[in-house]
Amino acid sequence: MQKNLVIVESPAKAKTIEKFLGKDYKVMSSYGHIRDLKTKEFSIDIEHDYAPQYVIPADKKKLVSELKSEAKSAEQVWLASDEDRETMIRQAVNDGAEVIVCVGYLYGASLAWAADQYPDVKFIAIDVTQGDIGTDAIPANCYCITFKEEQAGYLAGYAIAKDGKTKLGFLGGMAVPAVIRYGYGYVQGADAAAQELGTNIDINYFYGGQFYGDANITSRMEGWYSNGTQVVFACGGGIYTSAVEAALKNNGYVIGVDVDQNYIGVNGVADGSFAYNPFITSAMKGLTEAVNTALSDIDAGDWGDIAASNGNFGLEDGDYVGLPTDADSWNFETFTTDEYEALKEKIKSGEITVDNSSDDSTKPTVSEFTTVNYIQ
Numbered sequence: 001m002q003k004n005l006v007i008v009e010s011p012a013k014a015k016t017i018e019k020f021l022g023k024d025y026k027v028m029s030s031y032g033h034i035r036d037l038k039t040k041e042f043s044i045d046i047e048h049d050y051a052p053q054y055v056i057p058a059d060k061k062k063l064v065s066e067l068k069s070e071a072k073s074a075e076q077v078w079l080a081s082d083e084d085r086e087t088m089i090r091q092a093v094n095d096g097a098e099v100i101v102c103v104g105y106l107y108g109a110s111l112a113w114a115a116d117q118y119p120d121v122k123f124i125a126i127d128v129t130q131g132d133i134g135t136d137a138i139p140a141n142c143y144c145i146t147f148k149e150e151q152a153g154y155l156a157g158y159a160i161a162k163d164g165k166t167k168l169g170f171l172g173g174m175a176v177p178a179v180i181r182y183g184y185g186y187v188q189g190a191d192a193a194a195q196e197l198g199t200n201i202d203i204n205y206f207y208g209g210q211f212y213g214d215a216n217i218t219s220r221m222e223g224w225y226s227n228g229t230q231v232v233f234a235c236g237g238g239i240y241t242s243a244v245e246a247a248l249k250n251n252g253y254v255i256g257v258d259v260d261q262n263y264i265g266v267n268g269v270a271d272g273s274f275a276y277n278p279f280i281t282s283a284m285k286g287l288t289e290a291v292n293t294a295l296s297d298i299d300a301g302d303w304g305d306i307a308a309s310n311g312n313f314g315l316e317d318g319d320y321v322g323l324p325t326d327a328d329s330w331n332f333e334t335f336t337t338d339e340y341e342a343l344k345e346k347i348k349s350g351e352i353t354v355d356n357s358s359d360d361s362t363k364p365t366v367s368e369f370t371t372v373n374y375i376q
Contacts, residue, residue, distance in 0.1 A: 005074035007067060009033075009211070009237065017103060026074070028067060031212055031238035034060045059215075059241075085110040093118050099298060101126065101291055105176065108132030115139030122303060124294050126287060127178060129310060143294055143306045147285040148314030149178050150354045151347055152321035153185025153233070154192075156255050156283040158343060159323060160231055161193035161201055163280075163335040165253075169204040169229045171221065171243050173211040173236015177358035182235045182257065182283060184364045185354050187372055192352075194369035204229060206375040213242030221246030231255060231280060240264075247278045256282030260324040262331070280331045286313065286320040315348045 003024045008014055009031070018027035035054040056064055071077045080088055085107055092100050102111060103126040111125055112133045123142040130138050138144055160168065170186055172179045187203060194201045204224050208217045221232060221243050232247065233255040234240035240261065243254050256262070261282045268274030290313050297306050313320035322344065324330070325337055346352040355364055366372060 003075045004078060005070050005076070006078040006080055008080045026070065028070060029238065030067065031060075031063065031241060033212065034064055034067075057214075086113060089114045089118075093121055098122065099124065099295070103127065103287070105129070105132045105178070108134060111139070111142060115142050122298060122307070124291060126291065129177075138308045138310060140308045142308065143303075144310040145290045145294065146310060146312045147178075147290070147321055148312065148354075148356065149181040149283075149285060149321070150185030150188070150356045151314050152283040152285055152323075153182040153187075153235075154189035154347070154352075154354045155185075155321070155323050155340070155343060156233060156281060157186035157189030157191075158193045159189075159281060159332065159335045159340060160233075160255065161190040161199075162197070162339065163332045165230045166199060166201045167228045167230045168201060169221075169224050169232035169243075170206070171217070171232050171234045171236070171239060172205075172207040173239045174209060175207045175360045179207070179235055180358045180360055181356055183233070184357060186233050186235075186283070187364050187366060187370070188354055191364075191366040191370040195367050198369070200369050200371070203370065203372045204375065205372055208236065208239050208242075211237030211239055213239050213245070217242040218245050222249060225250035225252040233257070233283065235283070244268075244274075244278055248274060248276075252278065253280045254278045255280060257284075258282075259284055259287070260326075260329050262324065262329040266328070277331065279329075281323045281329070284322055284324060286318075286322075289318070289320060315344055316350075 006017070006021065006025055006027045007030055008017060008027060009029065014027045014029040018025060021027065035056050078088065089100060089110060099122045101124045105127050107125060108128055111123060111128065112135050115123060119141055121141060125142055125144045127146060128144050129146060130144065133139070168190055170183045172183050183205065190201055190203060206220065217239065224232065225246050229252065231253040232243045234243035235257045240254060240256065246252065247254050256279055259282065262279045265274060265277030265279040269277055294306060297303060315321060323340060325340070330337065347354065363374065
């Protein structure tokens with residue numbers, strides 16, 4: 001029997017969090033919210049204190065059944081939804097934690113409280129900046145880790161265009177800095193490859209405004225694929241589910257984000273829910289590597305060197321961003337690992353500089369070979 005089941009919202013982070021928690025924890029994702037108000041009838045019970053009446057969407061029923069099944073076999077279930085962040089931190093401290101790793105910019109406000117409440121606890125904050133925390137400076141007992149997502153996006157865009165794809169898409173979750181950098185890097189990389197090849201490419205570019213897929217986003221993706229889009233970079237938590245669903249209906253493909261999401265395609269084929277694996281690659285950042293580096297600094301007594309600072313990791317610092325190169329995850333047709341390694345070296349050396357703008361109003365400059373359709 002699994003001792004602890006932790007249910008988080010983001011599927012991209014679930015596997016990484018499970019590695020940190022260890023063998024006594026199983027981490028699953030709810031892929032965003034799992035219930036909605038009724039859509040075809042009035043969903044507020046006026047006669048009973050205006051209680052909302054929720055339903056489980058059809059596309060979430062299988063997932064809810066799986067979560068229920070796992071919950072029955074666990075000794076304890078942790079619901080790590082947005083509003084429970086402070087509760088999770090408090091519980092970790094009560095359990096004796098001296099170092100707590102918090103993943104995601106939405107932890108910002110909770111970290112401002114926790115750093116002050118627990119001054120003797122060390123906090124490692126992944127994808128969190130001083131601005132997210134909202135304090136005048138990063139707290140003395142907090143170390144923020146961010147990544148150069150634009151480099152990972154560039155690698156993915158360049159690789160997919162060099163692989164022969166000319167009709168591309170970018171589906172972002174919300175237009176937050178990390179997602180914007182991923183997307184703008186993707187555009188820059190694809191444009192660079194288009195210039196080398198002398199080939200015209202088209203990119204549809206859209207933010208869903210949320211970090212989960214739904215029927216409306218799936219319908220939009222189906223429109224893209226049916227009109228010629230070959231591959232979509234799905235960047236934003238569970239929003240990839242809409243891209244995958246639409247891709248499978250139209251013989252299309254998907255690029256994953258944050259971690260190697262190839263396992264989703266492999267598992268889908270294995271259980272019969274996918275006709276084929278739609279994942280060509282994933283634009284990754286080294287979540288595990290960065291945290292392990294910070295933990296090593298703590299073990300070495302060097303916490304003072306990183307506390308109250310923001311480590312921003314890219315290829316110049318090591319393999320902190322990139323594409324998965326395991327044979328099972330390398331699903332390109334012609335783009336080779338040698339080409340990939342050569343491209344990485346050019347970024348490391350500074351021969352290639354990727355614009356790291358996270359201003360949604362300032363679009364990356366592209367050549368005459370690239371047309372980007374920014375959709376509001």
